[in-house]
Amino acid sequence: MTHKVHCAKLNKEAEGLMHPPLPGAMGQKIYEQISSEAWQMWLNHQTMLINEYRLSMIDPKARTFLMQEMEKFLFGSGSEKPAGFIPKE
Structure with missing residues (x-):
């Protein structure tokens, strides 16, 4: 069963998480308003932020x-x- 949302990030109807x-x-709020595609975009962006800023997740x-x-x-x-x-090529 797929869960459809109107994605706040992509401004389109899409499959939700x-x-x-x-x-x-x-x-x-994310579950109700963000698509799985936009969430994946965030995870990629988050990884870049963690790496670039050398963030420690225990901080x-x-x-x-x-x-x-x-x-x-x-x-x-x-x-x-x-x-x-x-970005790396």
Whole structure:
């Protein structure tokens, strides 16, 4: 059974996630408003942020930063790439 959403990120009807990706209200909001395609885009962007900024996921400040970037990426104006970021070919 597929779960369809009107994706807030991609502004189109698309297949949603199978379950909320996070606990709490934010996870529910993502489940209801973000497609699996947009979520995968976020996971790729998040990985780039973690690597470029050398974030440690045990650092509460790093987790807070990622949550803020996730909200901007999925629901806001978008998350910026780090200054000087050059994607690998």
